[in-house]
Amino acid sequence: MAAEANTDTAGAAAPLKTPLHARHVALGARMVPFAGYDMPVQYPAGILTEHNWTREKAGLFDVSHMGQCFLIGPDHETTAKALEALIPADIVNLAPGKQRYSQLLNEEGGILDDLMITRSIDPDEDGALYLVVNAACKDADYAHIETRLPANVRLVKAEHRGLIALQGPGAEAALAAIAPEAAEMGFMSSRTMKVAGIKANVSRSGYTGEDGYEISAAANRIGEIWDTLLLDGNVKPIGLGARDSLRLEAGLCLYGHDIDTTTSPIEAALNWSIQKRRREEGGFPGAARVQRELAEGVSRIRVGLKPEGRAPAREGTEIATPEGEVIGVVTSGGFGPTLNGPCAMGYVAKAHSAPGTQLNLIVRGKPLPAVVATMPFVPNGYKR
Amino acid sequence: MAETRYSKDHEYIRIEGDVGTVGISDYAQSQLGDVVFVELPSVGKALSKGGEAAVVESVKAASEVYAPVSGEVVEVNGELEGAPGTVNEDPAGKGWFLKIKIKDAGELDALMSEAEYQDYVKSL
Numbered sequence: 085m086a087a088e089a090n091t092d093t094a095g096a097a098a099p100l101k102t103p104l105h106a107r108h109v110a111l112g113a114r115m116v117p118f119a120g121y122d123m124p125v126q127y128p129a130g131i132l133t134e135h136n137w138t139r140e141k142a143g144l145f146d147v148s149h150m151g152q153c154f155l156i157g158p159d160h161e162t163t164a165k166a167l168e169a170l171i172p173a174d175i176v177n178l179a180p181g182k183q184r185y186s187q188l189l190n191e192e193g194g195i196l197d198d199l200m201i202t203r204s205i206d207p208d209e210d211g212a213l214y215l216v217v218n219a220a221c222k223d224a225d226y227a228h229i230e231t232r233l234p235a236n237v238r239l240v241k242a243e244h245r246g247l248i249a250l251q252g253p254g255a256e257a258a259l260a261a262i263a264p265e266a267a268e269m270g271f272m273s274s275r276t277m278k279v280a281g282i283k284a285n286v287s288r289s290g291y292t293g294e295d296g297y298e299i300s301a302a303a304n305r306i307g308e309i310w311d312t313l314l315l316d317g318n319v320k321p322i323g324l325g326a327r328d329s330l331r332l333e334a335g336l337c338l339y340g341h342d343i344d345t346t347t348s349p350i351e352a353a354l355n356w357s358i359q360k361r362r363r364e365e366g367g368f369p370g371a372a373r374v375q376r377e378l379a380e381g382v383s384r385i386r387v388g389l390k391p392e393g394r395a396p397a398r399e400g401t402e403i404a405t406p407e408g409e410v411i412g413v414v415t416s417g418g419f420g421p422t423l424n425g426p427c428a429m430g431y432v433a434k435a436h437s438a439p440g441t442q443l444n445l446i447v448r449g450k451p452l453p454a455v456v457a458t459m460p461f462v463p464n465g466y467k468r
Numbered sequence: 469m470a471e472t473r474y475s476k477d478h479e480y481i482r483i484e485g486d487v488g489t490v491g492i493s494d495y496a497q498s499q500l501g502d503v504v505f506v507e508l509p510s511v512g513k514a515l516s517k518g519g520e521a522a523v524v525e526s527v528k529a530a531s532e533v534y535a536p537v538s539g540e541v542v543e544v545n546g547e548l549e550g551a552p553g554t555v556n557e558d559p560a561g562k563g564w565f566l567k568i569k570i571k572d573a574g575e576l577d578a579l580m581s582e583a584e585y586q587d588y589v590k591s592l
Contacts, residue, residue, distance in 0.1 A: 130501055131501055131502055131528065132527060325501070325528055328528075329527055394552075395505055395525070396505060396530070398529075398530060418527060419504040419505065419525070419527050448507070
Protein backbone atom coordinates (compact mmCIF):
# COMPACT_ATOMS: atom_id res chain seq x y z
CA MET A 85 0.00 0.00 0.00
CA ALA A 86 1.40 3.41 -0.90
CA ALA A 87 0.09 6.93 -0.61
CA GLU A 88 -0.48 8.59 -3.96
CA ALA A 89 -1.32 12.02 -2.72
CA ASN A 90 -0.30 13.74 0.44
CA THR A 91 -0.63 17.01 2.25
CA ASP A 92 1.48 20.03 1.39
CA THR A 93 5.01 19.90 2.60
CA ALA A 94 7.52 22.67 2.95
CA GLY A 95 11.31 22.70 2.72
CA ALA A 96 13.72 20.79 4.90
CA ALA A 97 14.04 23.53 7.54
CA ALA A 98 12.80 22.71 11.04
CA PRO A 99 9.05 23.28 11.07
CA LEU A 100 7.66 26.31 12.85
CA LYS A 101 5.25 25.87 15.74
CA THR A 102 2.14 27.85 16.52
CA PRO A 103 1.47 29.03 20.09
CA LEU A 104 -0.95 26.08 20.42
CA HIS A 105 1.48 23.37 19.27
CA ALA A 106 1.96 21.73 22.66
CA ARG A 107 -1.81 21.60 23.13
CA HIS A 108 -2.29 19.75 19.83
CA VAL A 109 0.32 17.18 20.82
CA ALA A 110 -1.27 16.78 24.27
CA LEU A 111 -4.68 16.28 22.62
CA GLY A 112 -3.23 13.39 20.61
CA ALA A 113 -3.25 15.13 17.23
CA ARG A 114 -1.49 13.63 14.24
CA MET A 115 0.95 16.37 13.26
CA VAL A 116 2.04 17.00 9.68
CA PRO A 117 4.23 19.57 7.93
CA PHE A 118 2.07 22.26 6.36
CA ALA A 119 3.31 25.55 4.90
CA GLY A 120 6.44 25.38 7.01
CA TYR A 121 4.54 24.63 10.24
CA ASP A 122 3.99 21.45 12.21
CA MET A 123 0.18 21.36 12.21
CA PRO A 124 -2.58 19.00 13.39
CA VAL A 125 -4.15 17.20 10.42
CA GLN A 126 -6.55 15.37 12.72
CA TYR A 127 -7.18 14.52 16.36
CA PRO A 128 -7.98 10.98 17.53
CA ALA A 129 -11.67 11.30 16.57
CA GLY A 130 -10.70 11.33 12.88
CA ILE A 131 -11.56 13.55 9.94
CA LEU A 132 -15.11 12.30 9.31
CA THR A 133 -16.13 12.76 12.94
CA GLU A 134 -14.45 16.17 13.13
CA HIS A 135 -16.11 17.31 9.90
CA ASN A 136 -19.56 16.23 11.05
CA TRP A 137 -19.05 17.74 14.50
CA THR A 138 -18.29 21.12 12.92
CA ARG A 139 -21.43 20.95 10.75
CA GLU A 140 -23.61 19.95 13.73
CA LYS A 141 -22.04 21.67 16.75
CA ALA A 142 -18.84 23.73 16.87
CA GLY A 143 -15.29 23.00 15.75
CA LEU A 144 -12.23 24.84 17.04
CA PHE A 145 -9.34 25.31 14.60
CA ASP A 146 -5.82 26.61 15.11
CA VAL A 147 -5.11 28.93 12.19
CA SER A 148 -2.20 30.72 13.86
CA HIS A 149 0.04 29.74 10.95
CA MET A 150 -1.76 32.24 8.74
CA GLY A 151 -0.21 35.64 8.22
CA GLN A 152 -1.65 38.47 10.27
CA CYS A 153 -0.49 42.03 9.63
CA PHE A 154 -1.65 45.61 9.75
CA LEU A 155 -1.39 48.37 7.21
CA ILE A 156 -1.12 51.64 9.10
CA GLY A 157 -1.52 55.04 7.51
CA PRO A 158 -2.62 58.54 8.54
CA ASP A 159 -6.31 58.00 7.76
CA HIS A 160 -8.63 55.37 6.30
CA GLU A 161 -8.73 56.78 2.80
CA THR A 162 -4.92 56.88 2.49
CA THR A 163 -4.45 53.30 3.73
CA ALA A 164 -7.41 52.00 1.75
CA LYS A 165 -6.12 53.56 -1.47
CA ALA A 166 -2.65 52.11 -0.87
CA LEU A 167 -4.20 48.64 -0.59
CA GLU A 168 -6.59 49.21 -3.50
CA ALA A 169 -3.51 49.69 -5.69
CA LEU A 170 -2.80 45.97 -5.10
CA ILE A 171 -6.26 44.35 -4.97
CA PRO A 172 -9.54 44.65 -6.90
CA ALA A 173 -11.91 45.12 -3.90
CA ASP A 174 -13.43 48.42 -2.77
CA ILE A 175 -11.78 49.19 0.55
CA VAL A 176 -12.29 52.96 0.57
CA ASN A 177 -16.02 52.37 1.12
CA LEU A 178 -15.56 49.54 3.62
CA ALA A 179 -17.40 50.61 6.78
CA PRO A 180 -15.69 50.60 10.17
CA GLY A 181 -15.87 47.16 11.75
CA LYS A 182 -16.51 45.39 8.44
CA GLN A 183 -14.54 42.75 6.60
CA ARG A 184 -13.99 41.93 2.95
CA TYR A 185 -12.43 39.05 0.96
CA SER A 186 -10.08 39.92 -1.90
CA GLN A 187 -7.01 38.85 -3.86
CA LEU A 188 -3.53 40.25 -4.34
CA LEU A 189 -3.09 40.35 -8.11
CA ASN A 190 -0.04 40.48 -10.36
CA GLU A 191 0.23 42.73 -13.42
CA GLU A 192 -1.24 39.98 -15.59
CA GLY A 193 -4.32 39.66 -13.35
CA GLY A 194 -3.13 36.37 -11.86
CA ILE A 195 -3.74 35.75 -8.16
CA LEU A 196 -0.69 36.02 -5.88
CA ASP A 197 -2.76 35.18 -2.80
CA ASP A 198 -6.23 35.62 -1.39
CA LEU A 199 -6.80 37.48 1.83
CA MET A 200 -9.25 38.93 4.32
CA ILE A 201 -9.23 42.66 5.01
CA THR A 202 -10.81 44.25 8.08
CA ARG A 203 -11.31 47.91 8.90
CA SER A 204 -11.07 48.62 12.58
CA ILE A 205 -14.30 49.66 14.28
CA ASP A 206 -12.32 51.87 16.67
CA PRO A 207 -12.22 55.55 15.54
CA ASP A 208 -8.83 55.85 17.26
CA GLU A 209 -7.51 53.29 14.78
CA ASP A 210 -8.78 55.11 11.69
CA GLY A 211 -6.17 54.40 9.03
CA ALA A 212 -5.45 50.84 10.18
CA LEU A 213 -6.43 47.81 8.11
CA TYR A 214 -5.98 44.29 9.44
CA LEU A 215 -5.03 41.65 6.86
CA VAL A 216 -4.96 37.86 7.08
CA VAL A 217 -3.05 36.07 4.29
CA ASN A 218 -2.15 32.45 3.63
CA ALA A 219 0.70 30.87 5.59
CA ALA A 220 2.55 29.59 2.54
CA CYS A 221 2.43 33.01 0.87
CA LYS A 222 2.95 35.38 3.77
CA ASP A 223 6.63 36.22 3.33
CA ALA A 224 6.17 36.86 -0.39
CA ASP A 225 2.96 38.82 0.27
CA TYR A 226 4.61 41.08 2.84
CA ALA A 227 7.53 41.80 0.51
CA HIS A 228 5.14 42.44 -2.37
CA ILE A 229 2.98 44.81 -0.33
CA GLU A 230 5.82 46.64 1.45
CA THR A 231 7.66 47.55 -1.74
CA ARG A 232 4.47 49.04 -3.18
CA LEU A 233 3.26 51.12 -0.23
CA PRO A 234 3.49 54.90 -0.26
CA ALA A 235 5.87 56.45 2.29
CA ASN A 236 3.04 57.34 4.69
CA VAL A 237 1.63 53.81 4.98
CA ARG A 238 3.56 51.00 6.66
CA LEU A 239 3.10 47.27 7.06
CA VAL A 240 3.39 45.92 10.59
CA LYS A 241 3.54 42.15 10.94
CA ALA A 242 1.49 40.77 13.81
CA GLU A 243 3.67 37.73 14.51
CA HIS A 244 3.03 38.10 18.22
CA ARG A 245 -0.58 37.09 17.69
CA GLY A 246 -2.33 33.75 17.51
CA LEU A 247 -5.50 33.05 15.53
CA ILE A 248 -8.22 30.49 16.12
CA ALA A 249 -11.48 29.80 14.30
CA LEU A 250 -14.66 28.62 15.99
CA GLN A 251 -17.03 27.28 13.34
CA GLY A 252 -20.44 25.66 13.29
CA PRO A 253 -24.06 26.23 14.36
CA GLY A 254 -23.01 26.01 18.02
CA ALA A 255 -20.30 28.66 17.64
CA GLU A 256 -22.45 31.63 18.68
CA ALA A 257 -23.64 30.06 21.93
CA ALA A 258 -20.16 28.82 22.81
CA LEU A 259 -18.45 32.15 22.24
CA ALA A 260 -21.26 34.31 23.65
CA ALA A 261 -20.95 32.39 26.92
CA ILE A 262 -17.49 33.91 27.42
CA ALA A 263 -17.88 37.04 25.25
CA PRO A 264 -21.55 38.14 25.20
CA GLU A 265 -20.98 40.83 22.56
CA ALA A 266 -20.21 38.11 20.00
CA ALA A 267 -23.92 37.30 19.71
CA GLU A 268 -24.65 40.82 18.45
CA MET A 269 -22.28 40.62 15.51
CA GLY A 270 -23.32 40.24 11.86
CA PHE A 271 -21.56 38.21 9.18
CA MET A 272 -18.26 39.73 8.02
CA SER A 273 -18.06 42.17 10.89
CA SER A 274 -15.30 42.64 13.43
CA ARG A 275 -14.99 43.97 16.96
CA THR A 276 -12.49 44.16 19.77
CA MET A 277 -13.75 42.53 22.95
CA LYS A 278 -12.72 40.58 26.00
CA VAL A 279 -12.91 36.82 25.41
CA ALA A 280 -12.56 34.87 28.64
CA GLY A 281 -11.14 38.09 30.05
CA ILE A 282 -8.50 38.42 27.32
CA LYS A 283 -8.44 41.26 24.80
CA ALA A 284 -9.13 39.86 21.35
CA ASN A 285 -10.17 40.90 17.87
CA VAL A 286 -13.18 38.86 16.89
CA SER A 287 -14.67 38.65 13.41
CA ARG A 288 -17.79 36.77 12.41
CA SER A 289 -16.31 34.84 9.53
CA GLY A 290 -14.42 31.69 8.72
CA TYR A 291 -13.72 29.28 5.90
CA THR A 292 -15.98 26.27 6.46
CA GLY A 293 -19.32 27.51 5.13
CA GLU A 294 -20.66 27.56 8.68
CA ASP A 295 -21.56 30.46 10.94
CA GLY A 296 -18.64 31.17 13.21
CA TYR A 297 -15.85 33.42 14.35
CA GLU A 298 -12.15 34.02 13.99
CA ILE A 299 -10.46 35.17 17.18
CA SER A 300 -7.08 36.89 17.14
CA ALA A 301 -5.25 37.49 20.42
CA ALA A 302 -1.74 37.78 21.81
CA ALA A 303 0.25 34.60 21.17
CA ASN A 304 0.90 34.17 24.90
CA ARG A 305 -2.83 34.39 25.73
CA ILE A 306 -4.52 32.60 22.80
CA GLY A 307 -4.07 29.26 24.56
CA GLU A 308 -6.27 30.42 27.44
CA ILE A 309 -9.08 31.26 25.01
CA TRP A 310 -8.57 27.88 23.28
CA ASP A 311 -8.71 26.04 26.61
CA THR A 312 -11.79 27.94 27.78
CA LEU A 313 -13.71 27.23 24.58
CA LEU A 314 -12.85 23.52 24.83
CA LEU A 315 -14.52 23.41 28.25
CA ASP A 316 -17.82 23.78 26.35
CA GLY A 317 -19.21 20.32 25.64
CA ASN A 318 -20.24 21.39 22.15
CA VAL A 319 -16.73 22.48 21.13
CA LYS A 320 -14.09 20.04 19.89
CA PRO A 321 -10.67 20.63 18.28
CA ILE A 322 -10.63 20.10 14.51
CA GLY A 323 -7.61 19.54 12.29
CA LEU A 324 -6.59 20.62 8.81
CA GLY A 325 -8.03 17.47 7.24
CA ALA A 326 -11.61 18.37 8.13
CA ARG A 327 -10.92 22.03 7.43
CA ASP A 328 -10.14 21.01 3.84
CA SER A 329 -13.26 18.85 3.39
CA LEU A 330 -15.44 21.57 4.95
CA ARG A 331 -14.13 24.34 2.68
CA LEU A 332 -14.43 22.06 -0.37
CA GLU A 333 -18.10 21.37 0.38
CA ALA A 334 -18.54 25.12 0.87
CA GLY A 335 -17.11 25.75 -2.62
CA LEU A 336 -14.33 27.94 -1.24
CA CYS A 337 -11.01 28.27 -3.07
CA LEU A 338 -7.76 26.96 -1.63
CA TYR A 339 -4.78 29.02 -2.71
CA GLY A 340 -2.18 27.08 -4.69
CA HIS A 341 -4.84 24.64 -5.79
CA ASP A 342 -8.05 26.32 -7.01
CA ILE A 343 -6.41 29.69 -7.55
CA ASP A 344 -2.83 30.63 -8.36
CA THR A 345 -0.80 33.09 -10.44
CA THR A 346 -2.28 31.74 -13.68
CA THR A 347 -5.93 32.20 -12.70
CA SER A 348 -7.78 35.51 -12.65
CA PRO A 349 -10.55 36.29 -10.16
CA ILE A 350 -13.07 36.13 -13.01
CA GLU A 351 -11.92 32.68 -14.14
CA ALA A 352 -12.10 31.64 -10.48
CA ALA A 353 -15.74 32.84 -10.36
CA LEU A 354 -14.86 35.36 -7.66
CA ASN A 355 -16.63 38.24 -9.46
CA TRP A 356 -18.72 38.86 -6.34
CA SER A 357 -15.57 39.98 -4.52
CA ILE A 358 -14.99 42.88 -6.95
CA GLN A 359 -17.30 45.78 -6.20
CA LYS A 360 -18.85 47.96 -8.91
CA ARG A 361 -16.62 51.01 -8.42
CA ARG A 362 -13.44 49.00 -8.89
CA ARG A 363 -14.79 47.20 -11.96
CA GLU A 364 -15.52 50.55 -13.56
CA GLU A 365 -12.46 52.49 -12.41
CA GLY A 366 -9.83 49.74 -12.53
CA GLY A 367 -6.57 50.97 -11.04
CA PHE A 368 -5.38 47.61 -9.70
CA PRO A 369 -2.79 45.16 -11.09
CA GLY A 370 -4.20 43.19 -14.00
CA ALA A 371 -7.23 45.48 -14.29
CA ALA A 372 -7.07 45.31 -18.09
CA ARG A 373 -7.50 41.52 -18.03
CA VAL A 374 -10.17 41.57 -15.34
CA GLN A 375 -12.20 44.27 -17.12
CA ARG A 376 -11.83 42.50 -20.46
CA GLU A 377 -12.97 39.18 -18.94
CA LEU A 378 -15.93 40.88 -17.26
CA ALA A 379 -16.97 42.41 -20.59
CA GLU A 380 -16.21 39.56 -22.96
CA GLY A 381 -16.35 36.50 -20.72
CA VAL A 382 -13.66 33.95 -20.00
CA SER A 383 -12.58 30.88 -21.95
CA ARG A 384 -12.30 28.71 -18.83
CA ILE A 385 -14.04 28.97 -15.48
CA ARG A 386 -14.06 27.30 -12.08
CA VAL A 387 -17.06 25.02 -11.56
CA GLY A 388 -18.32 22.51 -9.05
CA LEU A 389 -18.34 18.85 -10.09
CA LYS A 390 -20.39 16.06 -8.62
CA PRO A 391 -19.16 12.57 -9.55
CA GLU A 392 -22.08 10.20 -10.02
CA GLY A 393 -20.40 7.21 -8.38
CA ARG A 394 -18.61 6.88 -5.06
CA ALA A 395 -15.04 7.32 -6.32
CA PRO A 396 -13.47 10.65 -5.37
CA ALA A 397 -11.70 12.61 -8.12
CA ARG A 398 -8.58 14.22 -6.70
CA GLU A 399 -6.60 17.30 -7.71
CA GLY A 400 -5.06 16.82 -11.15
CA THR A 401 -7.84 14.57 -12.50
CA GLU A 402 -8.59 15.38 -16.14
CA ILE A 403 -12.11 16.53 -17.03
CA ALA A 404 -13.44 15.38 -20.42
CA THR A 405 -16.61 15.63 -22.48
CA PRO A 406 -18.68 12.48 -22.95
CA GLU A 407 -17.03 12.33 -26.40
CA GLY A 408 -13.59 12.16 -24.79
CA GLU A 409 -12.24 15.67 -25.40
CA VAL A 410 -10.25 16.88 -22.38
CA ILE A 411 -11.64 20.29 -21.41
CA GLY A 412 -10.18 20.91 -17.97
CA VAL A 413 -8.66 19.66 -14.76
CA VAL A 414 -9.77 19.15 -11.16
CA THR A 415 -8.10 21.57 -8.73
CA SER A 416 -9.62 20.25 -5.48
CA GLY A 417 -11.50 17.06 -4.99
CA GLY A 418 -12.31 14.42 -2.48
CA PHE A 419 -15.03 12.99 -0.34
CA GLY A 420 -17.64 15.29 1.15
CA PRO A 421 -18.72 13.83 4.50
CA THR A 422 -21.86 15.99 4.72
CA LEU A 423 -22.75 15.17 1.11
CA ASN A 424 -21.89 11.53 1.88
CA GLY A 425 -20.28 11.38 -1.52
CA PRO A 426 -17.50 12.76 -3.64
CA CYS A 427 -17.30 16.36 -4.83
CA ALA A 428 -14.72 18.39 -6.66
CA MET A 429 -14.02 21.71 -8.26
CA GLY A 430 -11.98 22.48 -11.31
CA TYR A 431 -11.62 24.56 -14.42
CA VAL A 432 -13.49 23.73 -17.61
CA ALA A 433 -13.95 25.41 -20.98
CA LYS A 434 -16.77 27.95 -20.64
CA ALA A 435 -18.97 26.10 -23.14
CA HIS A 436 -19.16 23.16 -20.71
CA SER A 437 -19.69 25.10 -17.49
CA ALA A 438 -23.49 25.26 -17.17
CA PRO A 439 -24.88 23.41 -14.14
CA GLY A 440 -26.27 20.05 -15.24
CA THR A 441 -23.68 19.54 -17.99
CA GLN A 442 -22.62 15.89 -18.18
CA LEU A 443 -18.86 15.36 -18.15
CA ASN A 444 -16.41 12.58 -17.41
CA LEU A 445 -13.64 12.60 -14.81
CA ILE A 446 -10.69 10.45 -15.82
CA VAL A 447 -9.89 8.61 -12.57
CA ARG A 448 -7.04 6.10 -12.85
CA GLY A 449 -7.51 5.99 -16.60
CA LYS A 450 -11.26 5.32 -16.47
CA PRO A 451 -13.90 7.90 -17.47
CA LEU A 452 -16.33 8.26 -14.56
CA PRO A 453 -19.52 10.27 -15.17
CA ALA A 454 -19.96 13.55 -13.32
CA VAL A 455 -22.22 16.56 -13.57
CA VAL A 456 -21.46 20.26 -13.29
CA ALA A 457 -23.00 21.32 -9.98
CA THR A 458 -23.82 24.64 -8.38
CA MET A 459 -21.71 25.57 -5.37
CA PRO A 460 -21.71 25.50 -2.45
CA PHE A 461 -22.29 21.75 -2.41
CA VAL A 462 -23.60 22.13 1.16
CA PRO A 463 -25.75 25.23 1.89
CA ASN A 464 -23.85 27.74 4.01
CA GLY A 465 -24.94 28.71 7.49
CA TYR A 466 -23.73 32.30 7.55
CA LYS A 467 -25.54 34.66 9.95
CA ARG A 468 -26.60 37.47 7.64
CA MET B 469 -5.76 -23.50 10.43
CA ALA B 470 -5.37 -20.42 8.29
CA GLU B 471 -2.03 -18.64 8.38
CA THR B 472 -1.73 -14.90 7.80
CA ARG B 473 1.33 -13.31 6.21
CA TYR B 474 2.14 -9.66 5.60
CA SER B 475 3.91 -7.51 3.01
CA LYS B 476 6.12 -4.51 3.82
CA ASP B 477 3.41 -2.43 2.16
CA HIS B 478 0.96 -3.50 4.89
CA GLU B 479 -1.19 -5.89 2.91
CA TYR B 480 -2.11 -9.16 4.59
CA ILE B 481 -2.97 -12.47 3.01
CA ARG B 482 -4.83 -15.12 5.00
CA ILE B 483 -4.00 -18.46 3.41
CA GLU B 484 -6.55 -21.27 3.27
CA GLY B 485 -5.41 -24.02 0.90
CA ASP B 486 -4.53 -22.42 -2.43
CA VAL B 487 -6.73 -19.35 -1.86
CA GLY B 488 -5.61 -16.24 0.00
CA THR B 489 -7.84 -13.48 1.41
CA VAL B 490 -6.18 -10.08 0.93
CA GLY B 491 -6.76 -6.91 2.91
CA ILE B 492 -4.80 -4.18 4.68
CA SER B 493 -3.45 -4.43 8.20
CA ASP B 494 -4.88 -2.72 11.25
CA TYR B 495 -1.78 -0.50 11.25
CA ALA B 496 -2.48 0.50 7.63
CA GLN B 497 -6.12 1.40 8.28
CA SER B 498 -5.12 3.48 11.30
CA GLN B 499 -2.58 5.37 9.21
CA LEU B 500 -5.06 5.96 6.39
CA GLY B 501 -7.83 7.28 8.59
CA ASP B 502 -11.48 7.12 7.55
CA VAL B 503 -11.86 4.98 4.43
CA VAL B 504 -14.54 6.37 2.11
CA PHE B 505 -14.14 4.31 -1.06
CA VAL B 506 -12.51 1.08 -2.18
CA GLU B 507 -11.95 0.27 -5.84
CA LEU B 508 -11.78 -3.50 -6.30
CA PRO B 509 -10.59 -5.50 -9.31
CA SER B 510 -12.97 -7.65 -11.34
CA VAL B 511 -13.24 -11.35 -10.62
CA GLY B 512 -11.01 -13.27 -13.01
CA LYS B 513 -8.34 -10.60 -13.21
CA ALA B 514 -4.77 -11.90 -13.11
CA LEU B 515 -2.64 -10.08 -10.55
CA SER B 516 1.11 -10.18 -10.34
CA LYS B 517 3.01 -9.91 -7.07
CA GLY B 518 3.64 -6.26 -6.25
CA GLY B 519 1.21 -5.05 -8.91
CA GLU B 520 -1.85 -2.91 -8.20
CA ALA B 521 -4.70 -4.99 -6.82
CA ALA B 522 -7.08 -2.34 -5.47
CA VAL B 523 -7.27 1.33 -4.49
CA VAL B 524 -8.35 2.50 -1.07
CA GLU B 525 -9.40 6.11 -0.63
CA SER B 526 -9.49 7.93 2.67
CA VAL B 527 -10.91 11.43 3.09
CA LYS B 528 -7.45 12.82 2.40
CA ALA B 529 -5.82 10.57 -0.18
CA ALA B 530 -5.92 7.63 -2.55
CA SER B 531 -3.58 4.71 -1.86
CA GLU B 532 -2.77 1.68 -3.97
CA VAL B 533 -3.10 -1.80 -2.54
CA TYR B 534 -0.59 -4.20 -4.07
CA ALA B 535 -1.01 -7.93 -4.62
CA PRO B 536 1.13 -9.72 -2.01
CA VAL B 537 1.44 -12.73 -4.37
CA SER B 538 0.58 -13.50 -7.99
CA GLY B 539 -2.69 -15.16 -8.88
CA GLU B 540 -6.23 -14.82 -10.14
CA VAL B 541 -8.96 -12.87 -8.36
CA VAL B 542 -11.68 -15.38 -7.45
CA GLU B 543 -13.90 -13.19 -5.26
CA VAL B 544 -14.17 -9.54 -4.17
CA ASN B 545 -15.84 -8.05 -1.10
CA GLY B 546 -18.85 -6.29 -2.60
CA GLU B 547 -20.00 -5.24 0.89
CA LEU B 548 -17.29 -2.55 0.88
CA GLU B 549 -19.11 -0.58 -1.82
CA GLY B 550 -21.90 0.43 0.55
CA ALA B 551 -19.84 0.29 3.74
CA PRO B 552 -16.20 1.27 3.07
CA GLY B 553 -15.79 2.12 6.77
CA THR B 554 -15.71 -1.64 7.45
CA VAL B 555 -12.02 -1.46 6.46
CA ASN B 556 -11.46 0.73 9.54
CA GLU B 557 -13.71 -1.22 11.85
CA ASP B 558 -12.65 -4.77 11.03
CA PRO B 559 -9.68 -4.82 8.63
CA ALA B 560 -8.72 -8.43 9.34
CA GLY B 561 -12.32 -9.67 9.22
CA LYS B 562 -15.27 -8.15 7.36
CA GLY B 563 -13.00 -5.49 5.86
CA TRP B 564 -11.21 -7.89 3.47
CA PHE B 565 -10.75 -6.77 -0.15
CA LEU B 566 -10.38 -9.80 -2.38
CA LYS B 567 -9.62 -13.49 -2.59
CA ILE B 568 -6.86 -14.66 -4.85
CA LYS B 569 -6.06 -18.15 -6.18
CA ILE B 570 -2.38 -18.41 -5.34
CA LYS B 571 -0.31 -19.19 -8.44
CA ASP B 572 3.04 -19.89 -6.77
CA ALA B 573 3.02 -20.79 -3.08
CA GLY B 574 6.77 -20.14 -3.06
CA GLU B 575 6.04 -16.39 -3.23
CA LEU B 576 4.55 -16.60 0.27
CA ASP B 577 8.01 -17.26 1.72
CA ALA B 578 9.03 -13.68 1.02
CA LEU B 579 6.22 -12.35 3.23
CA MET B 580 6.39 -11.72 6.97
CA SER B 581 4.78 -13.84 9.65
CA GLU B 582 2.43 -12.21 12.17
CA ALA B 583 5.26 -11.88 14.72
CA GLU B 584 7.71 -10.52 12.14
CA TYR B 585 5.15 -8.00 10.93
CA GLN B 586 4.39 -6.75 14.46
CA ASP B 587 8.14 -6.19 14.96
CA TYR B 588 8.31 -4.42 11.61
CA VAL B 589 5.45 -2.06 12.53
CA LYS B 590 7.14 -1.26 15.85
CA SER B 591 10.28 -0.31 13.94
CA LEU B 592 8.44 2.26 11.78
